[in-house]
Amino acid sequence: MPTADVSARPAVLGDEHAFAAIQLAAWRETLGDEAVDALDADEVRDTWGAAIESPPTRDDRMFAACDGPRVVGFAAMTAAGDIIALEVAPEHRRMGHGSRLMAACVDTLRIRNAPVVRAWALEGDEAREAFLQTAGLGEGGVRRTLEGPHGDLVERLWRAEV
Template identity: 70%
Template structure:
């Protein structure tokens, strides 16, 4: 079957392997080897498999970016227009895959009747912040903390109001 050179599409069963690998690579790049080595891959794999096969609501979506037949990135959107994950494999960054994934989230949010898109960036992740602001999201004025391998990690929310 022919495939598009590059595209974004809804994730299907079987994509969870690539998604787990991309997720762990992204974490490794920001959190370090020791932290990621402590995360059981089979749990990450099971989580993404469940998200694809039985999402908690109709609004929850998982998308993948492809380069030919290969999954090279993914995005996950929860209810209310919140992007909970958007990652591209390190060797495929800066090729438009993140933008295609973000566009899939925006298009889906519009179809669902949503008007506010939200995404999060770890403080210090300058590349993600630049990507989000370059795509038209602004700082949302919300900061949240979460447990990290060496203490608390802080994230800042970015948001955009979609034109009707």
């Protein structure tokens, strides 16, 4: 029986095109069409390209989730263990790509003997909160407020020991 060619691998230049499309699709779901339409998609793409080519620190990591040769998701993680992005294209969700990306992040942190992994979820984003909980993270007891296109966005911290 053939199996699907699915994987998570380190990001490489060229992945930024898929990363931007996936990020914008995710933001469209959470922030709305008007907010995303106001963004410069080329700038989003170029920002991810710059992060791949020249990460802020040598220990920051980015991973791509692949379904065959196609990039269908990505994760970005700081050296301190903060997952600053973890997104999967809507049509590829619930196929294990997010779990592979989370495992790549956690495995990297374990190799570094890092004590903790952290991620943020918008309050009310039940799908992301359920994913983080299933991945073994628990609420961290911290909330932060960010300025959004239509007012404040409140996020909750999720964390786990590595």
